[in-house]
Amino acid sequence: MAESKVIQGRYRLLEPIGRGGMGEVWRARDESLGRQVAVKCLKPPAPHLDPEAARVLRERFRREARVAAGLQHRGVTVVHDFGESDGVLFLVMELLDGRDLGRLLDEAEHRPLPVADVLDIAEQVAAALDYTHRQGVVHRDLKPANIVRLTDGTVKICDFGIARLGEDPGAGASRLTTTGLALGTPHYMSPEQIGGTDVDQRSDLYSLGCVLYEIATGVPPFDLGDPWAILLGHRDTVPVPPREQRPDLPDYLDRVILELLAKQPDQRPPDARELERRISVGRTTPPYLPALAPEPPDAPSAPTGENGPGSPLPSWTRGMTPGHRAAGGRPVVPPSDTGVPLSDRWTRVDAHGTRPEPPAPGPAAARELTALTGRHESAVGLARDGRWSEAAEAHRTVGADRARLLGADHPDTLTSRHEAAAALARTGRAAEALRVYRQVADARLRVLGPDHPETLATRQETAAALGRLGRHHDAHQLHTAVLAARERAAGPDHPDTLRCRHDLAVNLARLGRLEEAYRAAYETAVVRARVLGPLHADTLATRAEVAHVLRRSARWAEALETYGELAAIRERALGPDHPDTRAARADEARCRERLAEQERTAEPHPEETHPS
Incomplete structure (x- = not known):
């Protein structure tokens, strides 16, 4: 024209x-x-x-x-x-005076939008969807390009180009989905759209979850170049929690986005009004976060239904292209090997079902592996000396070289990556540590099994990293699961089990569940004293946690006694000038002051006394 x-x-x-x-x-x-x-x-x-x-x-x-x-x-x-x-x-x-969210992201070079903007957009879009859904209209193509933020801050949904009337799901709708006229954009399509099943207002909520994920982190939840991989991601893969991409996101916003991205419609908020309510409540009330998202389902050996997991995607998806997608942020990671799992001897099952021994490395590779063992021990020494940044980099490079020679899932490779994460955590880089711990935990689960000590060790460190990031509810869920596995595999008195019980007690205190924290810490201290000895560093650490919980509970007399005993033991074991001894003496003095203040306020004033 x-x-x-x-x-x-x-x-x-x-x-x-x-x-x-x-x-x-x-x-x-x-x-x-x-x-x-x-x-x-x-x-x-x-x-x-x-x-x-x-x-x-x-x-x-x-x-x-x-x-x-x-x-x-x-x-x-x-x-x-x-x-x-x-x-x-x-x-x-x-004619709208503003920019769509896709342009906003492009102009920001795919850096995430401020949290306040994300929340404002979420609430306004939820309000608009609540209205349209009550009119019986499902948009079916929500994406950043179809949401415009005006210069005055108003947010508008555009382009009901593939909307359908909710009360007309029959033949009229099917005529508009002829093969070759696929509806929706791969990065924002709901699993039910992909599977060709009935679509209702909860499909829009899923697409909104994809949009919120992208503006909150800078990347879509499944940021892959292949449209089939994107569609399979929506259908089969649990998304990486947004807080792993952006640790400063509020817990409740992370939770809301993940709830919107649930695979099954009945696991999402039932309607947009409920979504509005959850966002509003989250702004004023500390939310209880759900347990960690379940592991992605294993690839089944055969299709389970016409459009179920493992089945081919509908024929209309074959001509799809990814369309506009974010280019920055999280790197594109190819799907992991979902074939035959590895044995605990690190051998793969061949086509005949046997487990051949791996071929011996050649002389050059053997020499390099020997050198890598020495480099690994050097990295351990750096950590032992408290040189955590250097240790993290050394373990990272050793892990990369081991992956090249042995494979990404080889136990030695995973050991190096676990140690790298531990060093990252000690340098305060908790979000990076959590990301590596999760990857190692997933791999160890495949290679070694769920109850292997190394698998449990990484999952336990994952829980600790969650706690350091303030995700105490998630940490509690994972600590509880690991503790049950520890007790099942090693028994209730094993030192590794006791460490997990100690970490659980610490996290309970962070959650404000002080009575439960006190009982857990006290019982753990008693068992540690019996198993490890009363002067063992782990025993003293748990006794210090008991004193800390007593102080937070304003049980000043008991806290004073416990800190006094702890200070005396530390003085004998470490000396009077050791920082840990001085810290215990300072806590003891604070408790004595608070107890004296409590006693003063409890004394009657002279004018309140009466002669007998």
Whole structure:
């Protein structure tokens, strides 16, 4: 269309301002009312498209016009007019002064938006969806490009181009999903859209979860270049929690996004109004976070249903392209090997079901492996000397070289990566440590099994890293699971089990569950004294936790006694000037002061006394 084109003698097209899958959007002037508007024109059918498919495209456009024209809400783009002119279908909308979320991310070079902006956008979009869903309309293509933030801060949903009426799920809808006319954008499609099953308002909530994930972290939840991999990610893979990408996100926002991204619709918020409520409550009330997301399901050996896990994707997905996607942030990681698991002897099962021994390394590789063992011990020495940053880098490079020679899942490779994470945690880089711990835990689970001591050690450190990041509820869930496994595998009195019980007690105190924390710490201290001895460093650490919980509970007399005993033991074992001894004496003095203050306030004033 030329710039001088006038539609129906009324709308003069001035300049193109956007293009989409269905057509072009133009800045235009309404000559009758003297105002600027946006005009969306359906692009002509492709030459290879048969007449029936072209008819379906036109029907979709008319459907959009009828649906959108009936929506009146501040969070939905206003539709003024629609029709057909010289064989071209058009839709006249309000001209928005703002930028869509895709442009906002592009201009920010895919850095995440401020948390306050994410929350504001989430609440406004939820309010608009609540309205449209109550009108029986499901958008079905929510994505950053279809959400515009105006210069005054108002957020509007645009382009109900593939919306459908919720009460019309039958033949009319199916006619609009003919093979070759796939609906939705891969990065933001719900699992039920991908599987071709019934779609309702909860599909929009899933897509909104994808959008919120991207504006909160800078990347979509499944940021892969292959559209099939993206679709499989939505259908089968548990997303990385947003807080792992961005640790400063509030706990409740991380929780809300993950709830929106649940694979099953009935595990998401039931409607947009409930989503609004959860965001509002989260801003004012510390939320109880759910347990850690379950492990991604193992790849089944055979399809479990027409569109179930492991089954081929619907035929209409074969022509899809990824479309616009974020390019920065998390690197693209190819899917892990989901074939036959590795044995505990580090051998793979071959096609005949046997377990051949791995071939012996050649002389050069053997020499390099020997050198790597020496480098590993040097890295351990750096950590022993407290040179944690150097240790982290040394373990990282050893792990990379071991992965090259032995494989990414080899136990020695995983040992190096575990040690690198431990060093990262000691340097305060808890988010990086958590990410590595999770990867190592997943690999050790596959290679060694769920109850292997090394698997449990990494999961335990994962829980500790969660606690350092303030995710105490998640940490509690994981500590509890690891403790049960420790007791099952090694018994209740094993030192590793006792360390897990100690960590659980510490985390209970962080949660404010002081009575439970006291009981757990006290019982652990008693057992540690019996198993390890009363002067063992681990025993003293747990006794210090007992004293800490007593002090937080304002049980000053008991805290004073416990700190006094701890200080005396530390003085004998470490000397009077050791920092740990001085810390215990300082805590003892604070408890004595608070106890004296408590006693003073309890004494009656002179004017309140009466002679007997």
